[in-house]
Structure formats: structure tokens, C-alpha cells
Amino acid sequence: MERIEHRASFGGWQDVYRHRSEVLGCDMTVGVYLPPQAADGPCPVLYWLSGLTCTEQNFITKAGAQRYAAEHGIIIVAPDTSPRGNDVADAEGYDLGKGAGFYVNATQEPWAAHYRMYDYIVDELPAWVEADPAASDRRAISGHSMGGHGALTIALRNPGRYRSVSAFSPIVAPSQVPWGEKALSAYLGDDREAWKQHDAVELVKSAKERLPLLVDQGEADEFLESQLRPHLLQAACEAAGHPLELRMQPGYDHSYYFIASFIGEHIAHHAAALKG
Numbered sequence: 001m002e003r004i005e006h007r008a009s010f011g012g013w014q015d016v017y018r019h020r021s022e023v024l025g026c027d028m029t030v031g032v033y034l035p036p037q038a039a040d041g042p043c044p045v046l047y048w049l050s051g052l053t054c055t056e057q058n059f060i061t062k063a064g065a066q067r068y069a070a071e072h073g074i075i076i077v078a079p080d081t082s083p084r085g086n087d088v089a090d091a092e093g094y095d096l097g098k099g100a101g102f103y104v105n106a107t108q109e110p111w112a113a114h115y116r117m118y119d120y121i122v123d124e125l126p127a128w129v130e131a132d133p134a135a136s137d138r139r140a141i142s143g144h145s146m147g148g149h150g151a152l153t154i155a156l157r158n159p160g161r162y163r164s165v166s167a168f169s170p171i172v173a174p175s176q177v178p179w180g181e182k183a184l185s186a187y188l189g190d191d192r193e194a195w196k197q198h199d200a201v202e203l204v205k206s207a208k209e210r211l212p213l214l215v216d217q218g219e220a221d222e223f224l225e226s227q228l229r230p231h232l233l234q235a236a237c238e239a240a241g242h243p244l245e246l247r248m249q250p251g252y253d254h255s256y257y258f259i260a261s262f263i264g265e266h267i268a269h270h271a272a273a274l275k276g
Helices: 056-062 066-072 116-132 145-155 178-188 192-198 200-206 224-228 230-240 256-275
Strands: 002-009 012-021 028-033 043-048 075-079 135-144 164-168 213-218 244-249
Touching: 002 075, 012 056, 012 066, 012 116, 028 056, 028 192, 043 116, 043 145, 043 256, 056 256, 066 075, 066 256, 075 116, 116 135, 116 145, 135 145, 135 256, 145 164, 145 192, 145 200, 164 256, 178 192, 178 224, 192 200, 200 230, 213 224, 213 230, 213 256, 230 244, 244 256
Parallel strands: 043 075, 043 135, 135 164, 164 213, 213 244
Antiparallel strands: 002 012, 012 028, 028 075
């Protein structure tokens, strides 16, 4: 691994690393915020999954999360959103290919060779992070939009692995919206049964762990009705008796202004679970 950025922030360090991913078959970059408490012993880790078109930079430069991570003594790990490199398959448009990994393991060509973001987030990245003595094995996961989809589905599919989960503006039912239908059909093929393993609305129905879901959604989000449709998750949780706190926030859109406004509350939510 190679540290390529190192900046002091709120008494800790905002770093960016480049490392070889064997799962993805390419080099990956990942942002890591180390709070000041990491100098004295292992700290819990919040994994942040970003949305379409993003790299690791969007969250670490726009969300303002370092202040709250330093306050609570939490490491934040913010990986890129897809494999990268000249030999990695890509597509026209912003919602498929590079920058749009959707946190699944692709089974279809030409994607299967590199697009295994599910395994990268669940297994390879935590193994790399937790090999550092600064990091404990107490984990939380969160994300935005496509990354909110990733956070919810990964937490629901891995009971006991995460102490808490939250999401901003998540794609809760990718099987039922254009972004998800395009990505899942390309990466996984036309078998909609296979899609259900990457659809939070479907996973809630049979979840083995009642991990509370915290979701913030802007009421002025331009993608609210066409792509996000949080009411579908609300209905599924009510039917399954799964705990959900869905907070509809008046006036807020899909941007990082929204995330920056509430990231402190999300980090406090995770801190309570990680230290409990």
C-alpha cells in the first residue's frame, strides 16, 4: 500500500491510500480519516460508500465528517465506487461502468473480470483496514444514493458484521427504478431473482437481524420519485416489523449540502452503537 495524501484535520489525519486489490484486479484508492484517539489505541471504523460518479474524494472533501469523527473517535474509510484502470470495462453514461459499481459482484461479461465491489467492501477492504493496529473490528456502514443502496444491502446480508447502518437518499428498490434496472441487468443478467440479493426492499422481508435502519431523505431531491422511492422501504419495513427511522427533510436536495447538514447526526448514531 502507498499513502498518497496526508493532511492534518481536527487533530487527526485525512489520508488517501493506493493499494492493489486482488478481488478487483486493479489498483484502488481509499480515503482514511484517523481521529486523534487512534494514536492511543484501536478505534471503531465507519465505512462510507459513495454514489454514482464519485471517487473517494467527494466525501472526504465535501461532507465535513472529520470534525465529528474526531469528536467521537471514529475512523472513517471511504473507498472509490468502482474498479479503475485502462483494462477495466466501461460504458457510455454516468450510471454504468466506472464510477457506478453498485456494490455487487458482476456475473456477466465484460463486467465479471473486475466489478466485484461487494466482495471488496465486505471482505478485502476490512481485512486491509483492520490489519492496522489503529483500527478495531467494531464496524458501521453508511452511504449516499448508490452508496446508500450498498450500505443497506450489505448490512442486511451480513447479520452481526456491523453494529449500525445508515443512509442518505438511498436507492432502496433498485429492482424497480431505472438506475437499478440498468445496472443490475448489465452486471447480473436478466434473472430478477438474482437481483433480490441486492435490493433492500426485498432483503428486509427475510432479514435475520433487526438492525435499525436510519435513512435521511431530502424532500426536494430531484431523484426522489423516479429513482429513490423511500416509501417502498417504509412499507416493506412496516410489513416485516423491521425497525426504520425515515426522516424526510424539507427543502433538501440530493447534493452534499444535504449530507453535510446531517452527517454529524449520523456519526453520533453510529458512535452510540459502536461504543455500546
